[in-house]
Amino acid sequence: MELNFTKSLLKLQALLCTIFIFIGTASAQLAPVTIRGTVTDASGITLPGVKVSVKGTKMATATGGDGNYTLSPSRPLTAADVIEFHYIGFVTAAVSYQGNNVIHVQLKEDTK
DSSP states (O other): OHHHHHHHHHHHHHHHHHHHHHHHHHHHHHSOOOEEEEEEOTTSOBOTTOEEEETTSSOEEEOOTTSEEEEOOSSOOOTTOEEEEEOTTBOOEEEEOOSOSBOOEEOOBOOO
């Protein structure tokens, strides 16, 4: 009788471990990430004050004096999300989010 109880207890432990691993993995995949990068012009000069935003949302930040930015979205991003880079005198760049936590962008001057 004790052997059956031990086997049942081991099965229950294995099931609970599997459930906890699944929950941990699922919640890690849904956690918002921080995206970092640098924005430069065609000559490689860093651009301060570039607006970096997730298209269609209020999630945004700006590059610092060194051209670096950190964007911390309030929700997890998906492949449907587009990160936009706006700067006066330059063409807006749009980058589809592909799971990368580091996105460097080179803006082109607007010649119009």
